[in-house]
Amino acid sequence: MSALQAIQQQMLQAVLAEKAPPTNAIRSDDIADVESRLAIYRHGYRIRLRDALRTEFSGLQCMAGQRFDALLDKYIDAHPSEHYNIRWHGSGVAAFLAYARPWRDKPQLAEMARLDWAISTAFDAANETSVGMAELSSVPPDAWANLQLLMQENLQLLGSLYNIDAFRRAADNGAPRPRLRRFDQAHQVMVWRKGTTVHYRKLDPDEWPVLAAAMRGEPFASLCVTLAQHHDESAAMPRMVALLQGWLEAGLIRGLATV
Amino acid sequence: MSTCPAPSSYANNVAMAMTSTTSSGALPYLGYGLGLRVEHYESLLANPGQVEWLEVVSENYMVSGGLPLVWLDRFRERFPLVMHGVSLSIGSTDPLDDDYLARLAALAQRIEPAWVSDHLCWTGVQGVNLHDLMPLPYTEEALDHVVSRVKRVQDTLKRRILLENVSSYVSFADSQLTEWEFLAAIAERADCMILLDINNVHVSAMNHGFSSLDYLRGIPVSRVHQFHLAGYEEGEKLIIDTHDAPVSNAVWDLYVEAVRRFGRVSTMIERDDNFPPLAELMAELEHARQLAEPLLRDAA
Ligand SMILES: [Fe+2]
Numbered sequence: 001m002s003a004l005q006a007i008q009q010q011m012l013q014a015v016l017a018e019k020a021p022p023t024n025a026i027r028s029d030d031i032a033d034v035e036s037r038l039a040i041y042r043h044g045y046r047i048r049l050r051d052a053l054r055t056e057f058s059g060l061q062c063m064a065g066q067r068f069d070a071l072l073d074k075y076i077d078a079h080p081s082e083h084y085n086i087r088w089h090g091s092g093v094a095a096f097l098a099y100a101r102p103w104r105d106k107p108q109l110a111e112m113a114r115l116d117w118a119i120s121t122a123f124d125a126a127n128e129t130s131v132g133m134a135e136l137s138s139v140p141p142d143a144w145a146n147l148q149l150l151m152q153e154n155l156q157l158l159g160s161l162y163n164i165d166a167f168r169r170a171a172d173n174g175a176p177r178p179r180l181r182r183f184d185q186a187h188q189v190m191v192w193r194k195g196t197t198v199h200y201r202k203l204d205p206d207e208w209p210v211l212a213a214a215m216r217g218e219p220f221a222s223l224c225v226t227l228a229q230h231h232d233e234s235a236a237m238p239r240m241v242a243l244l245q246g247w248l249e250a251g252l253i254r255g256l257a258t259v
Numbered sequence: 260m261s262t263c264p265a266p267s268s269y270a271n272n273v274a275m276a277m278t279s280t281t282s283s284g285a286l287p288y289l290g291y292g293l294g295l296r297v298e299h300y301e302s303l304l305a306n307p308g309q310v311e312w313l314e315v316v317s318e319n320y321m322v323s324g325g326l327p328l329v330w331l332d333r334f335r336e337r338f339p340l341v342m343h344g345v346s347l348s349i350g351s352t353d354p355l356d357d358d359y360l361a362r363l364a365a366l367a368q369r370i371e372p373a374w375v376s377d378h379l380c381w382t383g384v385q386g387v388n389l390h391d392l393m394p395l396p397y398t399e400e401a402l403d404h405v406v407s408r409v410k411r412v413q414d415t416l417k418r419r420i421l422l423e424n425v426s427s428y429v430s431f432a433d434s435q436l437t438e439w440e441f442l443a444a445i446a447e448r449a450d451c452m453i454l455l456d457i458n459n460v461h462v463s464a465m466n467h468g469f470s471s472l473d474y475l476r477g478i479p480v481s482r483v484h485q486f487h488l489a490g491y492e493e494g495e496k497l498i499i500d501t502h503d504a505p506v507s508n509a510v511w512d513l514y515v516e517a518v519r520r521f522g523r524v525s526t527m528i529e530r531d532d533n534f535p536p537l538a539e540l541m542a543e544l545e546h547a548r549q550l551a552e553p554l555l556r557d558a559a
Pocket of ligand 1: 423456487489529
């Protein structure tokens with residue numbers, strides 16, 4: 001190991017550790033001792049990561065309340081940052097909360113972190129085009145059965161048993177913390193970006209299997225079959241029209257293709 | 260057009276900035292600028308005042324799409340831009356991050372900045388990122404290491420870069436050179452330029468007990484191409500470079516000495532936290548102009 005490498009590794013350990021192991025690599029003088037010099041770097045590392053994570057996980061902050069800072073500190077201690085962009089340290093928070101005690105006993109926290117992180121990644125995902133009504137209505141009637149709706153690549157579906165969207169909405173609007181609700185069945189929250197604005201909303205129970213099928217690239221005929229499992233024949237058709245209109249308005253469809 | 264800063268000199272600066280990106284020769288002089296921060300997006304576009312150029316933090320725009328790049332393009336239409344990175348980690352003993360360099364090069368291609376800068380430091384090792392500007396030991400070994408990496412970065416970006424002196428709180432027993440000897444040697448041997456942060460010179464001088472004037476005198480005049488001005492916080496024993504306060508009197512005094520020595524150098528106020536209204540930063544920038552211009556006129 002080179003001398004430079006050795007110094008950098010010692011510094012790294014001194015910053016990550018609670019207390020610095022003694023080192024004679026660093027000069028001490030009348031101005032300040034080694035320990036107070038290192039403390040500045042150690043303190044700065046934690047503050048910077050905490051600030052960056054706070055910005056990305058506003059829903060989690062709302063849900064965790066007073067436990068939020070302790071939760072961040074445990075995560076920061078357990079996982080040194082690896083990405084040059086400090087924001088990206090947020091990519092591991094949901095997984096950490098899902099396995100680490102005591103948080104794994106409160107699965108709503110990991111689910112909340114997943115929503116926050118999905119919103120964060122959608123914010124600067126690649127720009128995509130979106131299809132309008134004119135394009136869709138120009139598809140000839142006999143081509144619809146094999147029509148493929150190409151959905152936005154930045155579109156994400158997150159399953160949850162809790163009202164996570166309500167916590168994020170409260171954080172976004174500066175509203176008081178909502179009551180935690182647990183549903184009997186998992187529902188889906190959709191996260192996507194239209195233009196430069198990130199949106200999220202809970203999907204209706206009949207909407208998500210259809211949307212999921214579209215995201216898998218299934219043709220329109222099979223989307224209709226999926227929807228028909230939730231409605232009788234007379235209701236399915238107008239419901240499908242309403243779904244399509246909603247998706248177009250939300251800018252969810254980036255293109256059309258044929259299977 | 261009425262809201263543009265000094266239209267004729269502005270157009271001139273844009274023209275100079277544009278030509279500089281295609282030649283390996285002299286970098287343009289841009290005048291008095293600010294670091295672009297999200298907090299001031301709206302107010303700066305609405306009222307650019309006498310701000311002549313902007314420095315953008317490269318990493319904030321090394322993204323795939325969305326709002327950051329929309330804002331960046333808006334500012335690109337109105338101001339000459341320079342790119343300032345915090346994660347190059349030029350001094351690390353980990354390999355240079357090729358993905359990072361590719362994204363940096365792509366951003367430079369997109370916005371054609373007047374120049375690209377980062378810091379003379381390391382930000383992590385063994386795959387861990389400390390998100391801090393860690394100082395190097397000032398040794399021959401570190402010198403060789405950094406010089407070879409600056410050359411590689413400059414080859415990749417096809418331009419000379421500027422390296423900035425950082426504020427530091429530790430120094431190493433191994434160091435054989437002073438900080439300014441080290442910085443000067445890197446600039447000469449790697450053929451790169453220097454971004455001199457006047458505040459950081461002062462902070463490090465106080466923390467390590469050297470003379471900030473010795474520092475200035477040790478830096479070759481021809482290498483300095485940009486000044487940063489910023490504020491710090493008094494700690495218990497050390498002073499902390501927070502870049503979150505107004506420029507201190509000591510730093511204004513040192514700036515005057517720097518202008519005397521280095522002459523006409525593009526200057527900006529760098530505020531990273533505790534953001535005041537834009538007007539306060541503009542007033543600080545105006546103060547820099549008022550201090551420097553009479554000296555520069557006398558010298559001419
Ligand atoms: Fe600086």
